[in-house]
Amino acid sequence: MVTRVQLDISQCAPAPGVEPMARTKATEIAGLLKAVADPTRLQILAMINQGENSSACTCDLTGPLGLSQPTISHHMKKLTEVGLLSAERKGTWVHYTVNKDLWSQIAELFE
Amino acid sequence: MVTRVQLDISQCAPAPGVEPMARTKATEIAGLLKAVADPTRLQILAMINQGENSSACTCDLTGPLGLSQPTISHHMKKLTEVGLLSAERKGTWVHYTVNKDLWSQIAELFE
DNA sequence: GTAGTTTATAGATAACCATCTATGAATAGG
DNA sequence: CCTATTCATAGATGGTTATCTATAAACTAC
Numbered sequence: 001m002v003t004r005v006q007l008d009i010s011q012c013a014p015a016p017g018v019e020p021m022a023r024t025k026a027t028e029i030a031g032l033l034k035a036v037a038d039p040t041r042l043q044i045l046a047m048i049n050q051g052e053n054s055s056a057c058t059c060d061l062t063g064p065l066g067l068s069q070p071t072i073s074h075h076m077k078k079l080t081e082v083g084l085l086s087a088e089r090k091g092t093w094v095h096y097t098v099n100k101d102l103w104s105q106i107a108e109l110f111e
Numbered sequence: 112m113v114t115r116v117q118l119d120i121s122q123c124a125p126a127p128g129v130e131p132m133a134r135t136k137a138t139e140i141a142g143l144l145k146a147v148a149d150p151t152r153l154q155i156l157a158m159i160n161q162g163e164n165s166s167a168c169t170c171d172l173t174g175p176l177g178l179s180q181p182t183i184s185h186h187m188k189k190l191t192e193v194g195l196l197s198a199e200r201k202g203t204w205v206h207y208t209v210n211k212d213l214w215s216q217i218a219e220l221f222e
Numbered sequence: 223g224t225a226g227t228t229t230a231t232a233g234a235t236a237a238c239c240a241t242c243t244a245t246g247a248a249t250a251g252g
Numbered sequence: 253c254c255t256a257t258t259c260a261t262a263g264a265t266g267g268t269t270a271t272c273t274a275t276a277a278a279c280t281a282c
Contacts, residue, residue: 012170012204012228020175021157026150033148039137040240042144046132058259059123064131071241073260092249092258093123107221110214123258151270169229182271184230203228203279 029109035082036106040065041075045084048098057093140220146193147217151176152186156195159209168204 020026035041043065048056061072076096079085084103085096131137146152154176159167172183187207190196195214196207 012168020154023150023154026153026157030148030150030153033144033153037141037144037148038240039134039141042137042140043131043134046137057123059257067240068242069259070243070261074240077260089248089259094259103221107218110218110221122256149270170227178270179272180229181231181273185270188230200229200278205229 032082032084032102032106035078035084038075040067040071041079044072044075044079045098048085048096053097055095055097057095059093143193143195143213143217146189146195149186151178151182152190155183155186155190156209159196159207164208166206166208168206170204 036045044056044061047061047064048054051060058069058072058076061067062069065072076085076087080087080096082102084099086099088095088097147156155167155172158172158175159165162171169180169183169187172178173180176183187196187198187205191198191207193213195210197210199206199208
């Protein structure tokens with residue numbers, strides 16, 4: 001019997017048949033994680049989650065976060081594009097809510 | 112009794128006392144998530160997790176991922192810096208293993 | 223020591239991104 | 253229509269990063 005350790009003493013022979021995760025799937029998941037991997041967006045999501053009704057509008061965030069309105073708007077767009085936030089117009093305001101389903105799906109990636 | 116809705120008909124008055132997550136903490140978490148929010152590194156972590164012994168060396172990855180050795184080395188360094196991978200030198204090879212504790216802590220962020 | 227193998231580092235480049243200012247679009251109330 | 257408020261978009265800028273080639277460093281075997 002020949003073990004892998006003996007075979008590989010002086011040459012690297014990766015285990016055959018180990019296929020990497022599909023690149024398209026990896027890119028899709030990375031896109032979702034990139035949306036969350038930003039300090040400002042983490043703060044935004046935390047604020048929305050802890051607020052009453054689990055919703056917030058842009059003007060609720062600029063002050064506490066110390067960022068300009070276009071910057072907040074930019075982050076809201078990023079989070080909406082990946083589906084983590086849902087936007088609903090209520091007159092002048094736009095109320096954003098967190099998509100809890102997608103939020104939980106991120107957790108399942110790391111279990 | 113005056114409700115918030117009536118007060119805010121023409122002016123945005125964010126709820127007072129809603130403090131954002133501390134910026135330092137947000138930046139720290141974002142740093143960890145940034146390390147994972149990359150398609151190549153997701154593929155690397157998946158390959159290590161599914162391999163025998165839950166470990167792999169750099170030369171196991173270059174072929175299947177179709178990337179140069181310095182590029183893989185760069186990603187291993189990123190993952191090691193945030194503590195997601197542990198490196199152990201075994202002769203010529205360096206064996207990387209996933210830190211399951213930190214892996215699970217990511218899941219807990221989204222529960 | 224010499225040769226071969228694996229990993230790390232240095233430097234360059236192109237792409238991406240978070241932020242700002244300036245401005246436009248949408249809505250509400252006279 | 254005019255004004256005020258909220259949100260979105262455009263353009264600019266400085267910083268980050270994923271990748272490569274070239275080279276060095278660490279280790280093994282002879």
